[in-house]
Structures are given as structure tokens and as C-alpha cells.
Amino acid sequence: xxxxxxxxxxxxxxxxxxxxxxxxxxxxxxxxxxxxxxxxxxxxxxxxxxxxxxxxxxxxxxxxxxxxxxxxxxxxxxxxxxxxxxxxxxxxxxxxxxxxxxxxxxxxxxxxxxxxxxxxxxxxxxxxxxxxxxxxxxxxxxxxxxxxxxxxxxxxxxxxxxxxxxxxxxxxxxxxxxxxxxxxxxxxxxxxxxxxxxxxxxxxxxxxxxxxxxxxxxxxxxxxxxxxxxxxxxxxxxxxxxxxxxxxxxxxxxxxxxxxxxxxxxxxxxxxxxxxxxxxxxxxxxxxxxxxxxxxxxxxxxxxx
Amino acid sequence: xxxxxxxxxxxxxxxxxxxxxxxxxxxxxxxxxxxxxxxxxxxxxxxxxxxxxxxxxxxxxxxxxxxxxxxxxxxxxxxxxxxxxxxxxxxxxxxxxxxxxxxxxxxxxxxxxxxxxxxxxxxxxxxxxxxxxxxxxxxxxxxxxxxxxxxxxxxxxxxxxxxxxxxxxxxxxxxxxxxxxxxxxxxxxxxxxxxxxxxxxxxxxxxxxxxxxxxxxxxxxxxxxxxxxxxxxxxxxxxxxxxxxxxxxxxxxxxxxxxxx
Numbered sequence: 276x277x278x279x280x281x282x283x284x285x286x287x288x289x290x291x292x293x294x295x296x297x298x299x300x301x302x303x304x305x306x307x308x309x310x311x312x313x314x315x316x317x318x319x320x321x322x323x324x325x326x327x328x329x330x331x332x333x334x335x336x337x338x339x340x341x342x343x344x345x346x347x348x349x350x351x352x353x354x355x356x357x358x359x360x361x362x363x364x365x366x367x368x369x370x371x372x373x374x375x376x377x378x379x380x381x382x383x384x385x386x387x388x389x390x391x392x393x394x395x396x397x398x399x400x401x402x403x404x405x406x407x408x409x410x411x412x413x414x415x416x417x418x419x420x421x422x423x424x425x426x427x428x429x430x431x432x433x434x435x436x437x438x439x440x441x442x443x444x445x446x447x448x449x450x451x452x453x454x455x456x457x458x459x460x461x462x463x464x465x466x467x468x469x470x471x472x473x474x475x476x477x478x479x480x481x482x483x484x485x486x487x488x489x490x491x492x493x494x495x496x497x498x499x500x501x502x503x504x505x506x507x508x509x510x511x512x513x514x515x516x517x518x519x520x521x522x523x524x525x526x527x528x529x530x531x532x533x534x535x536x537x538x539x540x541x542x543x544x545x546x547x548x549x550x551x552x553x554x555x556x557x558x559x560x561x562x563x564x565x566x567x568x569x570x571x572x573x574x575x576x577x578x579x580x
Numbered sequence: 581x582x583x584x585x586x587x588x589x590x591x592x593x594x595x596x597x598x599x600x601x602x603x604x605x606x607x608x609x610x611x612x613x614x615x616x617x618x619x620x621x622x623x624x625x626x627x628x629x630x631x632x633x634x635x636x637x638x639x640x641x642x643x644x645x646x647x648x649x650x651x652x653x654x655x656x657x658x659x660x661x662x663x664x665x666x667x668x669x670x671x672x673x674x675x676x677x678x679x680x681x682x683x684x685x686x687x688x689x690x691x692x693x694x695x696x697x698x699x700x701x702x703x704x705x706x707x708x709x710x711x712x713x714x715x716x717x718x719x720x721x722x723x724x725x726x727x728x729x730x731x732x733x734x735x736x737x738x739x740x741x742x743x744x745x746x747x748x749x750x751x752x753x754x755x756x757x758x759x760x761x762x763x764x765x766x767x768x769x770x771x772x773x774x775x776x777x778x779x780x781x782x783x784x785x786x787x788x789x790x791x792x793x794x795x796x797x798x799x800x801x802x803x804x805x806x807x808x809x810x811x812x813x814x815x816x817x818x819x820x821x822x823x824x825x826x827x828x829x830x831x832x833x834x835x836x837x838x839x840x841x
Contacts, residue, residue, distance in 0.1 A: 286838065323694055326834040349696045359688040361590070363597040375586040376695040418691065 276301045276336060276426060276457040277322065283330035284317050291317040293481045294331065299474075301425075304448075304458040306472030308465070308570055313479045315461040316356060319428045322459070323353050336426055349377065352419035356430045358411045362404030366395055366414050369403050370421060377422035389417035393447065409440025416444065426457045433464055445471065465566040477570060483577045488566055491573075496564045497522060500538045502531040502549065503558035511552050515545055532562065583697050587705025588712075594682070595675050595709070604674040605713055609721040612667055616660035617728045623653055624733035650737045657738060661750050661804065662794040664722055668759035669787050671714035676766035677779035679706050684774060693833050703828060706767060711759040718759075722751045749809040757816035762786050764823035768830055 277299040284292040292314040299305045309315050320326045322335055324344035333340045338347045361369050367386060374382035390396045393413040398406070403414060412432065419427060432448065433441040445467055451458060452471065462468050468475055469488050476485040484491065492498075504511070507529050515533060516524035520541045523534035531549075535541055538561060549556055595601050683689040692702070729739055741747070765786050770779035796802035 320837065325690065325693055325837055345696050345698065348694055353691065353694040355687075355690050355694070357687040357690075359686060359691045361594055361688060362686060363594050364590075368593065372586055372590050373691070373695060376583055376692075376697055378582075378696070415691070 276303070277305075277333070277459060279322075279331070279333040281331035282318070282321060282328050282333050284314070284321060284326070285329040290480060292321070292328075295478070295482055296331075297476060297482060297485065299457060299459060301457055302452075302455040303474065304452050304460060304472050306468035306475040307459060307461045307478060308463075308468060308475060309478040310574060315478060316430055318478075319353070319430055319459070319461060323351055323428055324348050349422070350424055351426045351428060352422070352424035354412075354416055354419045354427070354429045354432055356434065358415035360403040360406075360411055360414060360418075363402060365400050366390065366403055366406070367399040369414060370418055373418050374421045379422050382421075385421050385423075389420055393417050394443075407440075409436050409443065412436060412440070412444060413447075416447065420451075424456075426459070427451065428459045428461075430461045431463065432460070433462070433467060441467075465570055469566040475566070477573045477577075479574060479577050481577075483573050488569075491566075491569045492564050496568075497534050497536055498538055499562040499564070500533050500535065500542060500545070501558075501560050501562050502533065502545065502556055503560075504529055504531055504549065505555040505557055507531055507554070508552075511549055511554055514548055514552060518544065518548065521545070583701045584705045584708065587697070587702060588709045591675075591679055591706060591709030592713075595678055598678055598682075601674050601678055605671055605717060608667055608670060609717040612660070612663040613721040613725050613728070615663065616657050616725060617732050619656050619660070620653060620729060620734045620738070621732040623656065650735050653734065653738055654741045657734075657742060658804065659794060659797060661742075661747055662790060662797065664718055664725075665750055665755060665758060665793075666787060666790050667718040667721065668711075668714045668755040669762045669790065670784075671717055672710040672759050672763040673766045673780055673783040673786070675710040675713065676706065676763050677770050677783060678776045679710060680767055680770035681773065681776040681779050685776075690837055693837065699831055699833065700828060703767065703824075703831060707760070707763045707824075710763045710766070711756070714759045714762075715756050718751065718755050745806045746804055746809055749806060749813065750804070753813045754809060754816065757813055757820055758790075760820045761816055761823060764820065764827045768823070768827050771831060771836065 277297070279295050279297040282292060282295040283290070295318060307315055307318070317326070321328050321340060322333060324340050324347045327341055335347050336350050338350070340347060361372070364372075367390065370386040370390065371382055374385055379385050387396070390399050393416065395410060395413060395417070398410070403411065406414065416429075416432065419429075429448065433444050436444065441464070448458065448460070448471055458471075460468065460472060472488070474485060474487050475491065477483040484494075486494070507526055509526065512524050512526045512531060515521055515531060518541075520537070521533055521535050523532075525532045533545060535545075542559065546556060546559065596605070683692070726739070726742060729742065762783070766779065766783040769783045770776070773779045773782065793802060793804075797804060802808070
């Protein structure tokens with residue numbers, strides 16, 4: 276659905292996007308993560324034909340950027356980082372303008388549909404300037420969806436929103452995912468990316484890594500199991516560490532933190548070892564490293580010469 | 581065409597909620613229409629008394645066989661032709677300045693450019709939205725003025741004068757061309773500044789040549805005639821074509837999106 280081949284953007288001497296190659300499949304929610312100034316918004320602007328690339332090529336929905344720009348803009352939806360609404364106009368009027376610009380056949384019908392879907396119908400006659408941040412974001416999201424685009428570019432959809440509003444927007448994105456839309460999601464909210472995205476790309480001018488969150492965890496940390504033990508003794512830690520399939524074993528208060536590649540196969544062996552040694556094992560659980568840990572590790576490595 | 585119409589309607593819906601713009605569009609025509617009528621009303625005594633008046637000789641020669649008092653009134657009223665020519669300059673500047681810079685302030689241009697609208701469509705919509713109200717306000721003001729002249733005691737010679745080809749060319753040909761010039765200039769300026777007041781003030785430089793014309797006429801150095809009007813119209817048409825071309829070339833989506841902060 277989205278294909279990038281060595282896409283590059285330079286602004287004078289500054290390289291904002293350097294040889295970005297990537298594929299996003301149909302129906303995929305792809306998370307595009309990176310620090311401020313990494314070039315994420317520049318990438319989105321190129322893919323939505325707002326600006327042209329300096330080098331490389333990309334296609335969106337089979338359409339080539341730089342050649343089929345108007346057609347691309349007709350078929351994609353964009354939620355910009357700032358909602359950019361017409362504050363003096365009502366919510367309904369804001370959407371009607373864009374419905375007409377996109378050539379939507381049943382503009383009033385589509386406007387009503389998305390206002391209702393996003394819980395804004397009762398406030399449709401109110402000026403957009405009177406809306407809260409969350410409502411403005413929802414209105415901007417409705418604007419991006421009016422023409423039923425197959426591909427959506429969402430730039431920081433929950434940026435600056437309170438937890439309740441962020442959850443509403445996130446849930447709505449989840450619903451879009453079930454409709455089979457292709458979503459290119461730029462976000463700093465790593466928890467959001469972890470929940471919504473099938474794959475994640477970590478980017479800082481260049482693409483650092485692309486994979487599923489689970490694989491990224493595996494690559495960096497392997498898998499980690501925590502055994503909660505009543506009164507953990509040091510010799511038990513050493514005994515587990517000596518097992519051939521254990522990569523690491525550390526004590527953390529009354530928890531034994533064990534790194535291993537195949538917990539499903541080897542957890543019973545560790546459990547038997549501990550019980551035979553006299554340990555009272557209270558809980559066993561897998562430790563899930565946060566996407567934040569993964570992200571920071573990759574960004575730190577990318578910053579090293 | 582539908583996208584241009586959408587932009588025009590959007591601009592009108594938004595810009596006219598701005599009190600400053602609304603004041604300019606409404607108040608200016610009223611002022612520029614009322615002033616000459618008041619002048620005519622207050623100088624009607626000079627006409628009936630048949631006073632000998634201090635009129636520039638070049639203008640007095642053009643008066644022909646009418647009375648000096650009537651010639652005085654025509655001379656005074658002709659100064660206000662310039663005001664009717666300033667309306668299609670000042671009003672579009674007020675509208676266009678807020679139109680473009682307003683998009684910068686609210687960061688609404690990016691979602692707009694993300695739609696299938698082309699640059700020519702966008703600029704045409706914004707230009708029409710600024711120029712049409714100015715032209716209509718000028719024409720309406722002129723119609724009110726023509727109706728008002730006999731009501732304030734203006735004689736038939738004055739009516740004949742303001743319905744002459746000079747006046748009609750000024751109002752219905754030169755005026756719209758000036759509006760187009762002002763709009764395109766204001767759009768170019770406001771693409772490069774960050775404050776609507778700055779855009780308005782810089783764009784107001786287009787009024788200077790008209791003021792020169794006004795003072796020249798008062799001093800008797802210039803007498804506005806059909807030939808001068810037609811020449812002005814031709815020059816304006818050439819300038820307008822140039823400004824439209826330049827405006828479209830200078831409206832670079834990438835520069836605007838990446839340089840606007």
C-alpha cells in the first residue's frame with residue numbers, strides 16, 4: 276500500500292530524511308517512532324504529496340509521488356500535528372468545506388456520519404474555537420476521514436490530550452484498524468504504538484529498525500521470567516544461573532529474574548529446581564520490557580558513532 | 581469550479597466575522613459615498629449665487645459653457661472619483677491580508693493543501709473572495725451616489741458629469757482592475773509576513789499612485805479624461821496579468837509549509 280525506496284529529503288545542507296526504504300502493507304497499522312526533529316513529519320508530508328522529495332521514490336496506493344500528487348491527495352487522509360481548524364466556523368461548517376473540497380458525493384450525510392461517530396453531533400453548530408483540545412482533535416480526525424480514504428496518515432493523534440480524550444481517540448483508531456484501513460501512525464506515545472501497531476519503525480533521519488514490538492523485545496532482551504519466591508536465598512540464584520538454557524539470573528528483592536529463550540519449555544525445569552532446593556514459589560510471570568526501553572536503546576545506539 | 585466556490589464561501593464565512601475587516605468593508609463605502617454628497621449639499625449655495633470661483637484653469641477650460649458655480653461642484657466631485665477608485669484598493673487589502681496570514685496563525689493551510697485543491701484554484705478562490713466584495717461595494721456606493729446627487733441639490737450638469745465615460749470607465753473598468761492588483765499584491769505580501777496588520781500596512785503602498793493622481797488633480801496638473809482612464813486600464817491589465825503569474829509562481833507550497841513556524 277505504501278512503498279518507499281531510498282526516499283530522501285534535504286533542505287539545503289540539512290538532510291531531514293536519508294534514504295528511507297520501507298513497505299507498509301494493506302490494512303496494517305504502522306508505527307513511525309522517532310525523537311523530535313527526526314524527520315517524521317517531513318516523511319508524512321512527502322507521502323501525502325505536500326512537499327516533494329529530493330531523491331528516491333515512493334508510491335501510495337499504487338500512485339507515485341511527484342507524478343500523481345493530486346490523485347494521492349484525493350485518496351489519503353491526513354491528520355496533521357496541529358488540527359488547523361477554522362475557529363470562527365462551526366464544526367459542521369468546517370467538515371462541509373472539506374467534504375466539498377474532496378468532492379464527497381453526499382457531503383451532508385458524511386458530515387453527519389462522522390460527527391455522530393466521534394460524539395460531536397450535539398455540538399455541530401458550535402464554533403470550533405470553543406472546543407476543547409480533545410474535541411478539536413476528534414473534529415480534525417473526522418475531517419481526515421470524510422472522503423473514506425484507504426490510507427490514513429496520523430501525526431501525533433493523541434498529542435497533548437488528557438488520558439480520557441487520548442483513550443477515546445485511541446479506541447477510535449482501533450476501530451479504524453478493524454475496518455482494514457492502512458494507517459501510518461507517527462507518535463511519541465510508545466504505549467499507544469505498542470497497543471495499536473502491528474509493526475514499528477524507529478527513525479532518526481535514517482531508519483534504525485523495523486519489526487513487530489514482540490520481535491524488537493526479543494532482539495534486545497530475549498525473554499525474561501520472574502519467579503516470586505518467599506525468602507529468596509543466594510544459592511538458589513546460583514543454581515538457576517548454572518542451568519544450561521539460562522542466559523542470566525539475578526535476584527531483585529524476593530524475585531528471581533531469569534533470562535532465557537524458551538520459557539514455555541524450560542519454566543517447569545526452573546520451577547522443579549527451586550522447589551527441590553526448598554523454595555516457596557508464590558508467583559511466576561513473564562516480564563514484558565516496555566517499548567520505551569526498546570525505543571531508548573535503539574535511539575541511543577543510533578546516536579553512537 | 582466547485583473548489584473555487586468552496587474557498588470563496590469559506591473565506592467570506594470566516595473573514596467577515598473579523599470585526600476589523602467588516603468595519604472596513606462596510607464603513608469605507610459609506611464614508612466615500614457620503615463625503616461627496618455632503619460637499620455637494622454644502623456648496624449648493626455657491627451654485628445658486630453664481631459665484632466666480634478659484635478653479636484650476638485647465639479644469640475651468642474643460643467645463644465649457646456651464647456656470648462657474650456648477651463647474652466648482654463638478655471639480656470638487658471629481659476629486660471624489662479618486663475615492664471611488666481607492667475603495668477597490670483598500671477593501672481587498674483588508675480582506676486578503678487577514679485571509680492568508682490568518683491561515684498561518686491557525687495553521688489551517690496544511691490540511692487545506694492536503695486536499696486535491698490546486699494552487700491556481702486556491703489563489704483564484706482567495707482572490708475572488710477579496711476582490712468581489714470590494715468591487716460590489718464600489719459599484720453600490722456609486723449607484724447610491726448617483727441617486728443621491730439630485731437629492732442634495734446637485735444640478736443636471738453634475739449628473740451628466742458623473743455619468744460621463746470618464747466616471748463610468750473609472751468605476752466599472754479601472755476599479756475592478758485595481759481590485760485584482762490589490763488582491764494579488766496583498767496575497768504576495770501576506771505570504772511573507774506573520775502579522776495581518778503588517779501585511780495590511782505593507783500592501784497599502786498600492787494606494788500611493790492613486791493619491792498622487794488625486795493631488796495632481798487638485799493642483800490642476802492632471803485632468804482625468806477618457807484617454808487617461810483607458811491608458812490606466814491598459815497599464816493595470818498588464819500589471820494584473822504579471823501579478824497573477826508571479827503570485828502563482830511565488831506561492832510555493834513547500835516553502836510555506838516548511839518555513840512557516
